[in-house]
Amino acid sequence: MILHPGIVALIMGACFVAAMVLYSAVMGVAVLRRWDMTSSSERQLQLERKTYLTSTLMNYVLGFEILSSLLFIHTVDSLHAIFVGAMCATGSLNANPVGWAALYAKLAVLFLSAIWIAVNVIDQRQADYPLTRFKFAGVLFLLPLVFLSTGLQLRYFLGLKPNIITSRCGALFSESGGGLASSLSSVAIRPTMMAFYGLLALFLAAGIFALRRRTGTWRYLFAGLSLLVLPVSLTAVVSFISLYFYEIPTHHCPFDIFQGNYHYLGYALYGTLFAGSFFGTMTGVSEMLRGKASVGTTIDGLQRKWIVLSVAAVGIFAAIATWPIVFSSFTLDGYF
Amino acid sequence: MSKHLKILEFVLSSLLRRKFKNLGIVAVFSFVVFILASILFLTHAFKAESLAILEGAPELIVHKIAGGRHDLTALRYGDEIAGIPGVGRVLPRYWGYYYDVSTGANYTIMGATGSPRSTLQLVRGAFIEAGQRGVCVLGQGVAEARLTGLNGIVPIMGANGELYRFQVVGVFTDPSTLLTNDLMLIAPEDIREIFDIRPDMATDIVVQVFNPSEVANVAKKIKYRFPELRPITRTEILRTYETLFSWRSGLVILTFVGALVAFGILAWDKATGLSAEEKKEIGILKAIGWETSDILALKFWEGAVLSLVSFLTGLIAAYLHVFFFGASVFAPALKGWSVIFPEFRLRPTIDPYQIFVLIFLTVLPYIAATIVPSWKTAITDPDIVMRG
Structure with missing residues (x-):
């Protein structure tokens, strides 16, 4: 294990998050078993009060998760200096492959807790809290995932072995991690480019239709497309967007953009992509909740907001990604 | 949004009304931030310092290992290494450490004519020329510590017990304060x-490699051909250095985890024990129409204000401590084994990342400790509170 201040902070933060979700889950069991909005018993009153605590806890969980995702990326990125052959976060993650799983689990927890908060917003706008049971079932669903994410992160950091000068012969012969998943980088550029911009155009069109027409079909379509935007865009970043940022036709790394040499653009690039995808997905999730009594009008208003936010965020993402393609003097003419 | 601004305004005025009640928590909070920030600033400054030293360091150094220990390297290795394709100049280096009784510090003495590093800058005089004997060039810090200057005399006790006298012919500085405060140059002879x-030996050998990406390969070849040598890139x-300093600061931070827990308990306790006056205040707020979620927002902003004030206080105090007072509290633990190092002042460097880590280490436990007490306050019924 490497004792790095960032690692200590991350492990501590993860333990807090796990404890908070566990506490919420324990209350969730009681709510699932005894929740009865029509009752005015002492017990129901207690439960209603506890839902406040849960929403507060979950709000903090989301806040912590956003911060700790940023911290995780930055810590992993700064750890590269410790490993032979590592130039950025890719190298540090390869140094102990559990790191990849930890990263994915972290992003999943972030995404799901954000959805939880959005559902909570819908629920709290109604007098009779129609989504309470659904919400608490969600906490129970989130619990194992949070523990998995905490465990994976712990295993990743505990399993890191720094390569330092040893008394025998230096670290020259130690093994460095392998390259980035080469299948992604070797995807042909032109088809990826076409798929990426085609999907963005479809996404934009679906957004406009979903705003104009109030039918569920368009909103589901929009949600589906915004979910799809995430993997396609990530592939596009690895396949060709990164090349334009680094201006090196062979450098596909998705993590170098986080470094100071590239003005920390990675945070804005991935931040807007995730936000856009999240708000888009929320239109679909809320559409599914429409069946639950009395939330209809609230959902309509929120959905419009989410669609606009989603399109705006993805638009900023596309602008950042396209900027170097259009304006830099670098071209990939020979590589198509 | 405007609702939250109004709540914030209310929080500020109510905190100002009870200045002294929160002083305890702010003091302890600031102290915790101060300690952790000092550790992080200090290690970062050391790291920056060692990076500055290595900026001008050679790409590849080779020295002999005997019985797992550093040994003098025979010059004949240099000739053979020069034959490896891709290797440019091969230069023997002569250096060592010298404990100076009069100043009580360890100095690095290096045998070199001209400037051994491109980063060294002469302040006065000149570097040693080939053939010159009995002269030395000092780092400015060394010269000041010895209260000497140009044409002064520096006595050094040789291995044979004899005293050698060196006349100062030059004084230099370097972007790295460590070098300026530690290095002394004399003629190789x-x-x-x-x-x-011995005449056929050197302390180590510097190998120039034309292509930087070939350094590792050349090192491998040297190791393969001469197993008794150790190439260091x-x-x-x-x-x-990176691992060492991260490890040190992580270790020192771990020893303060106990203090962090104690701080969390204090925050919990403070947040639970509301005075009768505060309870009454919340009761009245609820009676005039504040909802539970509004009280929770109130408590959130209260925590945010207290955290911000304490965090900034601790941060500024740590900055002063490390960069103006030489980190007198932690330097011995973090500097390393060379406790008898010459005095030096660190260059102020701050990384936003460290501030982020600090927030995680201090504000997060505080918030986590106060959530449940705040909720307990928020759900109290107005009539119960006001009846006492």
Whole structure:
């Protein structure tokens, strides 16, 4: 294990998050078993009060998760200096492959807790809290995932072995991690480019239709497309967007953009992509909740907001990604 | 949004009304931030310092290992290494450490004519020329510590017990304060004499490699051909420093985890024990129409204000402590084994990342400790509170 201040902070933060979700889950069991909005018993009153605590806890969980995702990326990125052959976060993650799983689990927890908060917003706008049971079932669903994410992160950091000068012969012969998943980088550029911009155009069109027409079909379509935007865009970043940022036709790394040499653009690039995808997905999730009594009008208003936010965020993402393609003097003419 | 601003305004005025009640928590909170920030600032400054030293360091150094220990390297290795394709100049180096009784510090003495590093800058005088004997060039810090200057005399005790006298012919500075405060240059012939190095030996050998990406390969070839030699590349040294300083600061932070827990308990306790007046205030707020979620927002902003004030206080105090007072509290633990190091002042460097880590280490436990007490306050019924 490497004792790095960032690692200590991350492990501590993860333990807090796990404890908070566990506490919420324990209350969730009681709510699932005894929740009865029509009752005015002492017990129901207690439960209603506890839902406040849960929403507060979950709000903090989301806040912590956003911060700790940023911290995780930055810590992993700064750890590269410790490993032979590592130039950025890719190298540090390869140094102990559990790191990849930890990263994915972290992003999943972030995404799901954000959805939880959005559902909570819908629920709290109604007098009779129609989504309470659904919400608490969600906490129970989130619990194992949070523990998995905490465990994976712990295993990743505990399993890191720094390569330092040893008394025998230096670290020259130690093994460095392998390259980035080469299948992604070797995807042909032109088809990826076409798929990426085609999907963005479809996404934009679906957004406009979903705003104009109030039918569920368009909103589901929009949600589906915004979910799809995430993997396609990530592939596009690895396949060709990164090349334009680094201006090196062979450098596909998705993590170098986080470094100071590239003005920390990675945070804005991935931040807007995730936000856009999240708000888009929320239109679909809320559409599914429409069946639950009395939330209809609230959902309509929120959905419009989410669609606009989603399109705006993805638009900023596309602008950042396209900027170097259009304006830099670098071209990939020979590589198509 | 405007609702939250109004709540914030209310929080500020109510905190100002009870200035002294929160002083305790702010003091302890600031102290915790101060300690952790000092550790992080200090290690970062050391790291920056060692990076500055390595900036001008050679790409590849080779020295002999005997019984797992550093040994003098025979010059004949240099000739054979020069034959490896891709290798440019091969230069022997002569250097060693010298404990100076009069100043009580360890100095690095290096045998070199001209400037051994491109980063060294002469302040006065000149570097040693080939053939010159009995002269030395000092780092400015060394010269000041010894209260000497140009044409002064520096006595050095040789390995044979004799006292050698060196006349100062130049004084230099370097972007790295460590170098300025620690290095002394004398002629190669002189250093061989005072450290008793045989004529066919050197302390180590610097190998120039034309293509930087070939350094590792050349090092491998050297290791393959001469198993008794140890090649050290600059990237390896960088990595070791990085690990070393991260490890040290992580370790010191771990020892303060107990203090963090204590701080969390204090925050919990403070947040639970509301005075009758505060309870009454919340009761009245609820009676005039504040909802539970509004009280929770109130408590959130209260925590945010207290955290911000304490965090900034601690941060500024740590900055002053490390960069103006030389980190008197932690330097011995973090500097390393060379406790008798010459005095030096660190260059102020702050990384936003460290501030982020600090927030995680201090604000997060505080918030986590106060959530449940705040909720307990928020759900109290107005009539119960007001009836007492």
